[in-house]
Structure formats: C-alpha cells, structure tokens
Amino acid sequence: xxxxxxxxxxxxxxxxxxxxxxxxxxxxxxxxxxxxxxxxxxxxxxxxxxxxxxxxxxxxxxxxxxxxxxxxxxxxxxxxxxxxxxxxxxxxxxxxxxxxxxxxxxxxxxxxxxxxxxxxxxxxxxxxxxxxxx
Numbered sequence: 001x002x003x004x005x006x007x008x009x010x011x012x013x014x015x016x017x018x019x020x021x022x023x024x025x026x027x028x029x030x031x032x033x034x035x036x037x038x039x040x041x042x043x044x045x046x047x048x049x050x051x052x053x054x055x056x057x058x059x060x061x062x063x064x065x066x067x068x069x070x071x072x073x074x075x076x077x078x079x080x081x082x083x084x085x086x087x088x089x090x091x092x093x094x095x096x097x098x099x100x101x102x103x104x105x106x107x108x109x110x111x112x113x114x115x116x117x118x119x120x121x122x123x124x125x126x127x128x129x130x131x132x133x134x
Contacts, residue, residue, distance in 0.1 A: 001093065003102040005092070006035045008084075011111045013118035015043065024118045025104060028054075037101060038063040059076045059126045062092065063133035077123065079116055087097050087130075 012031040015022055020043050028035040041060040053121055062073040075093035078085045088101040105112060116133050 001097065001099050003085075003100045004035075004098040005102045005104065006037065007104045007106060009106045011105075011107055013102075013114040016082075022118075022121060024061075024115065024122060026115075028107055036065055037103070039119070041122050041125075060122045062086075062096075064096055068096050072126060074128040076100075077119060078130065078132045079119060080134050084115070087128075127128050 006026070008026045008028065010021070010033075012025040012047040014025075021040050022043055024039045026037045026081055027033045039060055039062055043060075059072040061069055061071045063069045063102060070088075070092040073085055073088055073095070075089045076087035078083065082105050084103040084105060085100065086103070088098070093099055106113075108114065119133055
C-alpha cells in the first residue's frame with residue numbers, strides 16, 4: 001500500500017451550524033470533485049460534542065469521497081508550503097486501503113492560511129502523534 005496522491009485545487013474551511021460541525025474539505029476540482037477528503041469535528045460545546053463524549057467518536061473524523069470514514073485516523077499531519085501529508089493509523093489503513101494521503105496544494109495564500117488555522121482547530125483537543133503546521 002502507498003500514499004494516495006491528490007492535487008488539491010479547492011479548499012473549504014467552514015462551520016456547518018445546522019450540523020454542529022466544523023469541516024475542512026479538500027478537493028481535486030471544485031466542479032467535478034472526483035477526489036474529496038474531509039476532516040470534521042463537532043463544534044465545541046455543541047449538542048453533538050456532548051453526545052460523542054466517552055465514545056470513539058469524541059474526536060475528529062476523516063472522510064474520503066463521501067465513503068470510508070474513521071475517527072482519530074491520523075498518526076501524522078504535516079502542512080508545508082505546497083503539501084499536506086496525512087499518515088494513517090494502522091486501523092485507518094485497513095479502512096481506507098492506503099497508508100495516507102499526499103496532497104499537492106494548489107491554493108493561494110489566503111486559502112492556505114485558512115487551511116492551517118482550520119487544521120489547528122480540528123486538532124485542538126486531540127492531535128495526531130506528529131502535528132506540524134508551517
């Protein structure tokens with residue numbers, strides 16, 4: 001197994017109030033969205049967060065192409081100037097069938113800054129073993 005490579009040209013970092021969720025969505029193409037990776041977590045203090053406490057869902061989740069989903073899936077998250085590398089835990093490797101994701105970021109500086117801030121929020125309560133946000 002190896003890293004899934006995705007050229008990211010679209011990024012959304014949003015609060016979904018109606019779902020009590022904070023979400024980062026990274027896609028290869030805004031229109032076609034053939035490859036989409038999402039990081040989600042319940043909003044702090046929300047009913048959803050209270051509901052998840054004490055369960056395996058009391059953390060962020062990773063969703064790939066609206067299919068495979070895993071909570072606490074990452075062992076490493078490294079954001080550098082033009083790449084985001086996400087390495088999966090052994091359990092998540094079984095779920096996703098890859099060892100991680102290498103995202104080539106084709107984003108402007110504003111989108112990249114939103115992504116960095118969004119990642120810091122997603123991991124504010126539970127970080128992967130390695131977290132580097134440059």
